Amino acid sequence: MSMTGVLRPGHVQLRVLDIEEAVVHYRDYMGLIETHRDDQGRIYLKGWDEQDWFSVVLREADDAGMDHMAFKVLDEETLWRLQSDLKKFGCDVERIPEGELDHCGERVRFVAPTGHVFELYANKDHHGNGIPTTNPAPWPEGLKGMQAVRFDHCLVYGEDLDASVKLFTEVLGFQLTEQIVDGDLQLAAFLTCSMKAHDVAFIRQEGPGKLHHASFLLKTWEEVLRAADIISMKDIPIDIGPTRHGLTRGQTIYFFDPSGNRNEVFAEDSHVYPDTPVLTWTADNIGQAIFYHSRELNERFMGVTTGA
Amino acid sequence: MVLTEQYEVTIVDSDERYICDSTQNLLKGMVQLGRKGIPVGCRGGGCGVCKVQVLSGTYTSKRMSREHVSVEDEAEGRVLACRTWPTSSIELQVVGQLQRAVTR
Numbered sequence: 001m002s003m004t005g006v007l008r009p010g011h012v013q014l015r016v017l018d019i020e021e022a023v024v025h026y027r028d029y030m031g032l033i034e035t036h037r038d039d040q041g042r043i044y045l046k047g048w049d050e051q052d053w054f055s056v057v058l059r060e061a062d063d064a065g066m067d068h069m070a071f072k073v074l075d076e077e078t079l080w081r082l083q084s085d086l087k088k089f090g091c092d093v094e095r096i097p098e099g100e101l102d103h104c105g106e107r108v109r110f111v112a113p114t115g116h117v118f119e120l121y122a123n124k125d126h127h128g129n130g131i132p133t134t135n136p137a138p139w140p141e142g143l144k145g146m147q148a149v150r151f152d153h154c155l156v157y158g159e160d161l162d163a164s165v166k167l168f169t170e171v172l173g174f175q176l177t178e179q180i181v182d183g184d185l186q187l188a189a190f191l192t193c194s195m196k197a198h199d200v201a202f203i204r205q206e207g208p209g210k211l212h213h214a215s216f217l218l219k220t221w222e223e224v225l226r227a228a229d230i231i232s233m234k235d236i237p238i239d240i241g242p243t244r245h246g247l248t249r250g251q252t253i254y255f256f257d258p259s260g261n262r263n264e265v266f267a268e269d270s271h272v273y274p275d276t277p278v279l280t281w282t283a284d285n286i287g288q289a290i291f292y293h294s295r296e297l298n299e300r301f302m303g304v305t306t307g308a
Numbered sequence: 309m310v311l312t313e314q315y316e317v318t319i320v321d322s323d324e325r326y327i328c329d330s331t332q333n334l335l336k337g338m339v340q341l342g343r344k345g346i347p348v349g350c351r352g353g354g355c356g357v358c359k360v361q362v363l364s365g366t367y368t369s370k371r372m373s374r375e376h377v378s379v380e381d382e383a384e385g386r387v388l389a390c391r392t393w394p395t396s397s398i399e400l401q402v403v404g405q406l407q408r409a410v411t412r
């Protein structure tokens with residue numbers, strides 16, 4: 001086994017203004033599967049091909065945004081080692097007991113220098129993907145809407161980009177895959193703990209930490225077009241796309257949930273190995289880095305966020 | 309049966325006027341007619357860029373992110389256009405704006 005340490009984005013907990021409206025969006029339109037409601041009223045969902053119990057938690061609140069993003073780590077030994085490494089780095093670390101989220105083991109919570117709450121955990125109950133493990137079918141029947149495969153990554157905005165990148169690469173073992181730079185200043189950093197183009201990404205922006213988007217994987221470009229059809233049919237506020245990113249090569253579309261949190265669905269981005277060179281985009285070419293076809297920055301895409 | 313009324317909305321900053329259906333929020337009414345003036349963001353009450361000060365007229369609002377609309381704001385008619393439905397003609401001023409990202 002070559003993957004150790006942090007394995008993957010495990011879940012994101014999002015604040016929504018109206019939970020019943022939100023669950024219609026995530027379940028019926030994006031096609032996530034509702035797997036649980038807890039006694040606080042939070043709703044748990046997962047992409048169809050995810051094995052663990054949930055990858056999205058919706059919490060009704062007075063404002064929109066991201067409560068936290070959590071990563072699954074290999075095992076408990078890894079969890080406690082990373083907890084002590086985070087402390088050594090200077091993070092305030094809090095232990096969230098098993099069962100605070102149903103079906104999830106104990107979590108290690110820390111606030112990144114950009115102001116975002118991240119968590120690590122080693123255990124979550126197995127749910128399965130609706131396909132047997134012996135002689136499996138390629139996909140389960142009865143999927144809805146966009147048929148999102150899995151929760152894939154978050155992109156967040158924050159001021160102290162350098163320190164958050166240092167924490168993720170030096171403490172948590174993430175790899176820088178792509179970046180936007182303005183001379184010596186890094187404006188954006190795409191980071192992976194796996195072979196994906198990104199598991200989390202940071203963009204430099206003054207002020208408190210923000211959520212730019214939570215992203216979900218589709219299988220093909222055609223599914224991205226079909227997602228665009230669903231966005232129009234269901235009158236979902238669209239942001240931009242379908243288009244292609246220069247960064248990560250992803251084929252993508254962006255839209256908003258009913259509380260204003262931005263979502264992405266995408267297909268076919270690039271892969272990296274530990275020896276793959278970092279790809280760099282220069283600030284004078286930022287339009288193409290972000291939207292490969294139009295090559296123009298879009299004010300709303302760049303400027304609209306929800307809280308963290 | 310739902311009765312649909314039509315109300316005139318005036319954006320005083322730009323003296324832009326449009327007719328907004330009572331079943332449409334102030335922002336959607338503007339966008340559908342190709343009018344401009346209020347910044348358009350998430351259309352869900354989460355980002356705050358469509359914040360307006362209502363100067364005259366009546367309306368109903370749905371829940372808006374407290375991060376952008378305080379209790380005081382709400383009491384004084386500073387609301388998010390995407391979460392506000394007119395119940396009379398409305399005059400408003402734009403308060404919100406798009407932030408700039410990726411700056412040095």
Ligand code: FES
Pocket residue numbers: 260335347348349350351352353354355356357358359388389390391
């Ligand atoms: S457009 Fe985001 S709050 Fe209205």
Ligand SMILES: [Fe+2]
Pocket residue numbers: 153155213215264
């Ligand atoms: Fe993304």
